[in-house]
Amino acid sequence: MKKSIDYSLYLCTDRGLMTSPTIEQSVELALLGGASVVQLREKDCSSREFYELGLRVRAITDRFGVPLIVNDRVDIALAVGAAGVHVGQGDLPCRAVRALVGEDCIVGVSASTLEQAIEAERDGADYLGIGAMNATATKTDAALVTPEQFEEIRRAVHIPLVVIGGVNASNIAQYRRMGADGAAVVSAIVAQPDVEAAARELLTLWRG
Amino acid sequence: MKKSIDYSLYLCTDRGLMTSPTIEQSVELALLGGASVVQLREKDCSSREFYELGLRVRAITDRFGVPLIVNDRVDIALAVGAAGVHVGQGDLPCRAVRALVGEDCIVGVSASTLEQAIEAERDGADYLGIGAMNATATKTDAALVTPEQFEEIRRAVHIPLVVIGGVNASNIAQYRRMGADGAAVVSAIVAQPDVEAAARELLTLWRG
Numbered sequence: 001m002k003k004s005i006d007y008s009l010y011l012c013t014d015r016g017l018m019t020s021p022t023i024e025q026s027v028e029l030a031l032l033g034g035a036s037v038v039q040l041r042e043k044d045c046s047s048r049e050f051y052e053l054g055l056r057v058r059a060i061t062d063r064f065g066v067p068l069i070v071n072d073r074v075d076i077a078l079a080v081g082a083a084g085v086h087v088g089q090g091d092l093p094c095r096a097v098r099a100l101v102g103e104d105c106i107v108g109v110s111a112s113t114l115e116q117a118i119e120a121e122r123d124g125a126d127y128l129g130i131g132a133m134n135a136t137a138t139k140t141d142a143a144l145v146t147p148e149q150f151e152e153i154r155r156a157v158h159i160p161l162v163v164i165g166g167v168n169a170s171n172i173a174q175y176r177r178m179g180a181d182g183a184a185v186v187s188a189i190v191a192q193p194d195v196e197a198a199a200r201e202l203l204t205l206w207r208g
Numbered sequence: 209m210k211k212s213i214d215y216s217l218y219l220c221t222d223r224g225l226m227t228s229p230t231i232e233q234s235v236e237l238a239l240l241g242g243a244s245v246v247q248l249r250e251k252d253c254s255s256r257e258f259y260e261l262g263l264r265v266r267a268i269t270d271r272f273g274v275p276l277i278v279n280d281r282v283d284i285a286l287a288v289g290a291a292g293v294h295v296g297q298g299d300l301p302c303r304a305v306r307a308l309v310g311e312d313c314i315v316g317v318s319a320s321t322l323e324q325a326i327e328a329e330r331d332g333a334d335y336l337g338i339g340a341m342n343a344t345a346t347k348t349d350a351a352l353v354t355p356e357q358f359e360e361i362r363r364a365v366h367i368p369l370v371v372i373g374g375v376n377a378s379n380i381a382q383y384r385r386m387g388a389d390g391a392a393v394v395s396a397i398v399a400q401p402d403v404e405a406a407a408r409e410l411l412t413l414w415r416g
Contacts, residue, residue, distance in 0.1 A: 047281075047298065047299040047300050048297070048299055048301070049298075051304065075281065075283035079282075079300055079305075092259050092284070093256070093259070096259065099287070100286055100287060
């Protein structure tokens with residue numbers, strides 16, 4: 001499974017930004033538009049709510065044959081049978097995550113510096129989320145990554161790189177040209193009036 | 209290990225209430241006073257901070273030969289090698305927790321009704337936290353458990369029962385007489401000016 005992941009259009013959920021009434025509807029519309037990975041990110045609900053949402057979203061991603069990745073919570077990723085888990089620099093260390101999930105689970109790590117990228121690859125990450133590529137309203141605390149820094153990371157590590165942070169229709173093609181393996185998108189999908197059309201347009205632009 | 213757990217004086221940490229400058233100091237003083245279990249509860253820090261704190265606290269509890277139990281976060285319990293995990297009704301379901309941690313890890317479940325208690329025992333809990341026995345400032349949302357309800361639970365389940373909620377020097381002996389296997393204490397230990405003496409007094413009163 002891990003070898004065949006298509007990171008092209010990597011949807012990150014955000015309950016606060018979405019135009020759909022539910023996360024499930026938002027995810028389904030994005031998948032209809034061509035999202036190839038779904039990351040479920042919940043920071044302000046109980047573990048039980050996150051778990052139950054995870055089970056419902058997994059039923060949807062399974063139907064589309066798309067991997068579900070859970071943000072931060074390794075226990076919830078395992079409990080819902082997600083394909084993977086994504087951790088930031090403030091979450092469990094990659095090495096500890098890998099020890100918990102075994103080799104068959106996808107582990108993604110956020111990196112905004114060359115050092116973080118090299119460390120994560122060494123500690124067993126399957127892919128990296130590189131950003132923020134642009135300043136965004138979603139994550140105001142993330143360090144910016146310049147195109148030069150991205151190129152430096154791209155040369156240094158050998159696992160897929162997914163750019164994140166302000167990726168939208170005006171810039172997604174540029175990230176593919178820079179050698180990214182995928183683009184993670186939050187508001188340019190879930191905050192759009194037509195979620196499915198937004199995802200489809202981004203995927204078309206990505207494919208060029 | 210699980211068979212020999214002494215639940216008598218079950219310390220729950222609370223960063224907001226403690227008089228010691230650090231959680232580690234608070235835990236060490238309570239252990240010097242005789243706390244027999246330590247539950248680490250953190251709701252407002254990053255996963256990385258919780259993990260690193262867990263590693264430091266585990267070094268202390270190991271030194272005292274006392275089990276460390278992590279609240280809610282099964283992944284952090286596993287990553288720090290805690291003896292157990294404690295889940296409330298808003299956390300991962302007991303059955304899902306047991307599937308993640310295996311048989312050797314202690315699983316505790318909070319229950320405030322007979323139904324919750326019976327379900328948790330059936331789903332593999334090793335012990336129950338029964339409460340709130342009294343209204344407290346710590347958990348204002350918890351349903352109250354009357355002595356009659358406690359007795360009903362005590363007759364219905366066969367795993368250890370730890371009372372929680374407003375347990376202090378004035379009432380701890382009464383809970384032992386009611387058949388509790390231990391008393392979980394937050395502010396009557398960590399919020400006291402002399403944490404070690406407070407724990408020692410509670411244990412003396414418990415032992416009668």
